[in-house]
Amino acid sequence: MSQSPKYFIVEAQALPEVIRKVAFAKQLLETGQADTVNAAAQAVNISRSAFYKYKDAVQPLNDMLHGRIVTIQVLLRDEPGVLSGVLNLFAGTGINILTINQNIPVNGRAAVTVTAETSALHTPLEQLLSDGAASPGVIRCEILAG
Helix, strand or coil: CCCCEEEEECCHHHHHHHHHHHHHHHHHHHHHCCCCCHHHHHHHHHHHHHHHHHHCCCCCCHHHHHHHHEEEEEECCCCCCHHHHHHHHHHHHCEEEEEEEECCCCEEEEEEEEEEEECCCCCCCCHHHHHHHHHCCEEEEEEHHH
């Protein structure tokens, strides 16, 4: 049997409740909404031992990608101004765009890959992807690598 990967990206709802609660407790501590581990653990209804057991193993995706280089793929309709709108949206979040590669449109759609550095990002990456996907003329917006 081949060796299992060390890390996985898993949708939050697929994780056990205790893991989600530990992540939320960490967020409470980081944002100052809880002053101590005990207060954070009580706020999310877990034991301190559960917090300490999992705290180093739980890291939200946007935290893992903060300060790193990510590649985002956006599938656009072939309409004037769509790419410009997406790039303006990205620029407004503080993301530093390093490269842009747009393929020639086929069947009214064009794939665009944007590589960016995220250290100045002041919006969660998940929100950026959601806002990108909701932009006019955008068919899909997702992380390819990071």
